[in-house]
Amino acid sequence: MLALILPALVILVAFQIVPILIGANASFRSWSLFNPQKTFVGLANYRRILADPLFYGTVLPNTFLFMLASVSGGLLAGLGLATLINRRFRGQRLVRTAILLPLMVPPVVAAIMITWMFNDQFGIANVILEALGLEPVAWLVSRWTSLAIVIGTDIWLWTPWFTLLILAALQTLPVEPHEAARMDGAGPWQVFRNITLPLLRPVLMVCITIRTIDAFRVFDIVWTITKGGPARSTEVFSIYAYKQAFVYLNFDLGAAASMIGAGIIMVVGGVLYKVLSYVVEVSR
Amino acid sequence: MSEQRVTVNRRTFLRTVGGGLALGLGAAAPAGAQQMDLKIGYMPHPIHENSIKWMKVWATEHKVALTLVPTSYEVYVEKMTANLTSRGGQYDVIWHNDDWGQLWGRYLEPVDDVPAIKKMSRFLYEPPFVWEGKDTGVAFVETIGTFFYRTDLLKESEFPRTWDNLVKTCQRLQKDGKVKWGFAGGMKYPHGWFTFFWSIWANGGDLMLPIHERRNEELGRHGWKAAIAEPEAVQAVEFWWDNIKTHKIVPPGQPGYSRDDANAIFMAGDAAITMADTTLYGKFNDPKQSKVAGKISVASFPMGPRAKFKSIAWRDAWAWAIPSHIDPAKKKMAKELLNWINLNREAQVDLWKTTGGFPPNEEVQKELIKTDAVFRKFRAATVESEKIIHGAFYFARWPEFFATGIDHMVKAVTGPRDAIKPTLAEGAKMMSEIAARS
Amino acid sequence: MTLLLVLPVAWMVLTAIRPASGVFYVHRGTEFTLGNFAEALAKPEMKEAFVNSALIATLATVFSLAVTITSGYMLSRFSGAASNLWFGLIYLFRCIPYISWVIPLYLLTQWMGILDTYLGLLLPHIAIHICFFSWIMKGFFDGIEPEAEYAAYIDGCSRWGAFIRIALPMATPGIVALFILSWLYTWNEFLFALILTGSRTTMLTVRMAQFVHETGIEWHLMSATAVMAIGPALIVTLFAQEYVVKGLKI
DSSP states (O other), rough: OOOOOOOOOHIIIIIIIIIHHHHHHHEEEEETTTEEEEOOTTTTTHHHHTTOHHHHIIIIIHHHHHHHHHHHHHHHHHHHHHHHHSSSOTTHHHHHHHGGGGGGGGHHHHHHHHHHOOOTTTTTHHHHHHHTTOOOOOOGGSSHHHHHHHHHHHHHHHHHHHHHHHHHHHHHSSSSSHHHHHHTTHHHHHHHIIIIIHHHHHHHHHHHHHHHHHHHHOOOOHHTTTTSSSTTTOOHHHHHHHHHIISSSOOOHHHHHHHHHHHHHHHHHHHHHHHHHHHHHOOO | HHHHHHHHHHHHHHHHHHHHHHHHHHHHHTTTOOOOEEEEEOOOOOHHHHHHHHHEEEEEEEEEEEEEEEHHHHHHHHHHHHHHTOOOSSSSSSEEEEEGHHHGGBBOOOOOOOGGGGSGGGGTTTTTEEEEEEEOEEEEEEEEEEEEEEETTTGGSOOOSSSSHHHHHHHHHHHHTTTTTEEEEOSSSTGGGHHHHHHHHHHHHHHHSSTOOOOOOHHHHTEEEEOOHHHHHHHHHHHHHHHTTTSOOOOOGGGOHHHHHHHHHHTOOOOOEEEEOOOGGHHTOOTTOTTTTTTEEEOOBBOOOOOOOOOOOHHHHHHEBBBTTTOHHHHHHHHHHHHHHHHOHHHHHHHHHOOBOOOOOOHHHHHHHHHHHHHHHHHHHHHSSEEEEEOOOTTTTTTHHHHHHHHHHHHHHSSSSHHHHHHHHHHHHHHHHHHTOO | OOOHHHHHHHHHHHHHHHGGSSSSSTTTTOHHHHHHHHHHHHHHHHHHHHHHHHHHHHHHHHHHHHHHHHHHHHHHHHSSSSHHHHHHHHHHHSSOOOOGGHHHHHHHHHHOOOOTTTHHHHHHHHHHHHHHHHHHHHHHHHHHHTTHHHHHHTTOOOOOHIIIIIIIHHHHHHHHHHHHHHHHHHHHOOOHHHHHOOSOOHHHHHHHHHEETTTTHHHHHHHHHHHHHHHHHHHHHHHHHHHHHHHHOO
């Protein structure tokens, strides 16, 4: 049985576990990027992060908001799309491929394009608003419009991911229960609610948990679109850690912030997984 | 056109020094039969590319191979810092920005013995590139901020000398339907120079006290005091608040602009005036990229009501540096290369002509003043100002210090007007604490 | 909704065919050009980057799938301390942001002497995929009722036999979906590509990002490159989808 995981384990140890341990080590030391003294300071770095009002007052609320909105948005859109296209219709392949398009653009480039589309002078967003007779908006100057753009982009980016995986799961489902239910005269919604959804739960559960963790750690699109601004009001936890480590060059504080964030999401993800497992059990 | 220059130079160079060089190489060849390879770490940018174009000329003559390792600006400092601290061998010559001097000083080879440095202004080197009394970089361009304006909208004599005048001029141009916005400039982190910083300096203020002091010992002696809550700076931020919300001479999205956004507005022909590095001149004036090519000129900063001088400008440089842990033979060749570029008149003039960056060799600058009217105008708008300062500070915590400053200024300019002062006071307190940790 | 998904990509395509001075107001003006594609491709580094990205994406996908299908199966079918530990590890590592370990990873690959080589980029990618895939595969195997495998045991099949003959074919749609996701992920990946490569193994995303530089963004060239990069991605996706359909028919 060990043979099943041995190759994976070796690579994992070398290229993930060891670097993570080095990073974790830095969080207990005085370690600036430009002058790594590496003197042991205990929990001092953790204390400084936890005492930072920006961290608990802005960064964590932003992160949770982002996580909730992005995961539920992507999940609902993906579930809807997957069920809609999981049948034969004309142009099926075209639609399926079109849905996957966002996955084919590097997130960084996509985020740069989105920023340009929401530019207050040149962007298409304001052109549309003005065509509708509305006032143009300076999108990236306020916290809430900036966050909305970032969340929207993330949903856009991840909807195809949900769609693809849910579609694959739908295709592995057995046909018999569906047919039996239809014979019994159940409508499409009832079939979906009572047959499809329970059968999809194992895959949904994994998708939701993984996406929750990843959304909590989101970095590149937020960094590209807002850099955490205006005035640090849209910073999420990875941006905060990144800024500490690579902008302020406090690798120690950045590592400590990463560890704190990892701790939080571990608990949140664990609880979520347990809850979802429970739901699956109950619904059986 | 630039390609042609290379070949012309290569030919003339060969003709004049070819013989002597062949002799020199012949003597050196037995020692190192293998060809030397210099790895250049840089950011893709017209200035660097120009410098590298000339490095290649030198390399061909000296039978040295150049390996070019471009690195995006976004991760340049991180990657170089990791490389320097771990003594990795990825680079032999690296791009060195003035405000990283204190981060990298201890890892860089002293380059005082490069003769070309003697031909440059000492101001460029002290304190940015000096570590423990030694120069650690060889400048390859001066980086100076200036105002760019549209000559089809404003005559040289009409360019505003004061803030009041700037507002009135912009409003007039907008009212007459000549242009969408009077001014656009980068504002968000890390581009506060193009709005907040110049206006603070033009209003007699600075980011730290005592004003215009850049020596760390002196700043320390005065208690590392940030100055963004002083009246001059508060007034500067209020100036921007008014420009956005009351006078409406700048786009409402400006607090979210990087310099790229602002430059795009200027190049699209939607702003009469912008503020940028002189090195943007090549791009602004390129008809392929810019709709305002051929109708731009430069001017010095309009001064604020509390100004202490008639004019002010910052003057810094970008340098090439050599990691101290590389092979001595490579160090020697790298120094020769950097010396050659700065002494080569043709390379220095080409840098100015193709990019708008000032060549650091002052003898070449003197020559250009005599022969080049545009260069004279650029000089007058910048380094000939009454007061010349450095555009950054040179303590290790500077990156965190200025990021915190810009963030609070953006917060102040997007909040209610009467909250500007307290917001800046809060920022100044944090900045002072950060600086004191240096 | 599909339109909404396509819109930003359409915008990018439009930007890619505008001249440099036309990208400010993409929706205005009538000058169009195909020159951007040629200009973007003109540099030999760009062609190299296409090859590098395709190579790394394919290798990383194949190797990760090879090692993770089995570990996902294990997570799903075997309960016990080892399985739980494995799951725990994967979970733990998924939670820690790249930010805290990408620089150590850089130093580590430098120390191993594989920085800026294919191997130095490939192995960390595989490490990332392992976590993610084992987990998703577990989900897929969980969704497949194990009764058929039990039946196979009774017919004298070994565990391996049951896995290969029964479970694997049933999980094909999931494996193909992962193939697509993994390939596209690596093709689009930015942070590792940025930090772990230098001049020898640059990836396409890094080249694209280099159109963003200190003097501004070359929208037209960046978009042109990104549009061209959709090509290989599209081929892989279509190929894999075709396979899903065929796989289902069998």
